[in-house]
Amino acid sequence: MSALVTFVVPCYRLAHYLGACLQSLLAQSFARLEVIVMDDCSPDHTAAVAGACRDPRLRYVRNERNLGHLRNYNRGISLAAGKYVWLISADDCLLAPDALARYLDLMERDDRLAFAFSPAMGIGAAGEARGIVPWTRPFAGDRTLSGRRLLTTLARGNCVAAPSVLARRDCYEAAGGFPLDLPHAGDWYLWCAFALRGRVAYIDAPLACYRAHPDNMSSALRASRREVVWEDQKKVRCRLKSMAESSGLAQIAALCREEIAMACAMRLAESAQCPSLPQAEELLERELEEIADRGERLRIEARVYGHLADHNVGHQRRARAEQFYRGALRHGDRRLGYAAKLALLKMGPLGARIRRLAAGVRSTLAPAPVDDE
Numbered sequence: 001m002s003a004l005v006t007f008v009v010p011c012y013r014l015a016h017y018l019g020a021c022l023q024s025l026l027a028q029s030f031a032r033l034e035v036i037v038m039d040d041c042s043p044d045h046t047a048a049v050a051g052a053c054r055d056p057r058l059r060y061v062r063n064e065r066n067l068g069h070l071r072n073y074n075r076g077i078s079l080a081a082g083k084y085v086w087l088i089s090a091d092d093c094l095l096a097p098d099a100l101a102r103y104l105d106l107m108e109r110d111d112r113l114a115f116a117f118s119p120a121m122g123i124g125a126a127g128e129a130r131g132i133v134p135w136t137r138p139f140a141g142d143r144t145l146s147g148r149r150l151l152t153t154l155a156r157g158n159c160v161a162a163p164s165v166l167a168r169r170d171c172y173e174a175a176g177g178f179p180l181d182l183p184h185a186g187d188w189y190l191w192c193a194f195a196l197r198g199r200v201a202y203i204d205a206p207l208a209c210y211r212a213h214p215d216n217m218s219s220a221l222r223a224s225r226r227e228v229v230w231e232d233q234k235k236v237r238c239r240l241k242s243m244a245e246s247s248g249l250a251q252i253a254a255l256c257r258e259e260i261a262m263a264c265a266m267r268l269a270e271s272a273q274c275p276s277l278p279q280a281e282e283l284l285e286r287e288l289e290e291i292a293d294r295g296e297r298l299r300i301e302a303r304v305y306g307h308l309a310d311h312n313v314g315h316q317r318r319a320r321a322e323q324f325y326r327g328a329l330r331h332g333d334r335r336l337g338y339a340a341k342l343a344l345l346k347m348g349p350l351g352a353r354i355r356r357l358a359a360g361v362r363s364t365l366a367p368a369p370v371d372d373e
Contacts, residue, residue: 003034005100005166007080009074011037011090015044017211019052020127024093026055028100034056037090041066068188074177074373077169080133085230091211092163095121099207103166106144106201114147114171114198115191120161120210129185133210136161144203147195148249154195155240155255160186164208164316171197185232192240196247230267234260238290257296261303265290269311277323280308301333309338313345321345 007025011018018037022051025035037050039062050060051232059079067075077085084107086100103116117139120128138159153159165187175193178186194200241256264287271283284304288297309324323341332338 004032008076014090015046017091106343114194115167118202118203121206265307298331
């Protein structure tokens with residue numbers, strides 16, 4: 001029978017983990033599957049490991065030249081015959097023989113589901129368990145939720161581990177695969193795009209592993225310059241904001257606007273010792289160039305200045321805080337409360353009254369909490 005599910009297994013310098021990965025996939029209780037090993041011109045013995053497996057459901061593909069991880073992913077997905085695609089790196093694996101069956105039980109009963117995911121179990125280089133990776137468990141308990149509900153979490157940050165995702169192949173096709181300009185956050189972008197297409201299932205049990213070792217893709221990407229990682233994260237939020245606006249999801253777009261502002265404020269606060277308003281304006285001109293609408297850029301700038309003002313209040317820098325509140329008022333909606341904060345700041349003593357006003361408002365430069373359902 002034809003494969004219902006295609007596992008795409010990209011492999012580069014991971015031959016020593018590939019055998020365990022393939023064993024976990026081919027041992028699944030649901031047998032209508034194919035496994036495509038995508039060898040991206042790996043200089044190790046990837047071919048030998050794949051060749052030692054005699055299961056006819058396994059297909060080995062070696063690229064003529066090294067494509068890089070995103071193009072390799074996309075090529076593997078383009079070769080998939082299954083209705084569903086599960087992309088899992090050669091250094092990861094499934095943790096239970098019924099993992100695929102549990103996913104399919106949900107996906108086949110509800111054609112509104114775009115994808116399903118679960119928390120990832122962290123393991124070390126030798127396979128030792130390290131517990132569930134915290135950021136991959138956004139909810140407590142199994143659930144099926146609207147894509148819009150998941151987007152309220154994804155706008156704040158990625159909560160979906162790539163090796164735990166089973167998605168409809170047409171979701172990948174509709175999104176155009178992994179964007180080549182997002183080497184650090186292409187998966188996060190895709191989960192957002194998929195969530196806009198339908199509902200999402202979450203299984204609150206670690207059914208896939210996430211292996212931490214010096215040679216894995218995440219470690220290699222984290223070693224890159226922080227500026228590049230930041231650019232990818234900003235692009236994802238900007239694109240999600242644009243997609244949400246096109247879909248009439250005003251609340252998601254507003255949340256993205258706030259997250260972009262918060263992230264920019266954090267970046268500016270880290271980039272220099274207490275940047276002045278003119279310095280911040282110059283930096284934001286570059287940071288927000290991807291947002292074409294000038295009015296929207298000004299609204300985001302106002303929120304950035306508001307966050308920086310609150311930050312300066314917290315560090316007892318009254319003059320700098322006043323400067324940023326005035327900048328926020330120049331560009332922003334007065335309903336955001338900057339005028340009241342400025343007035344209280346002038347009354348003194350510094351910080352006491354303004355902190356009471358800001359209570360309950362996310363005014364410190366810290367990551368947002370993840371909502372639960």
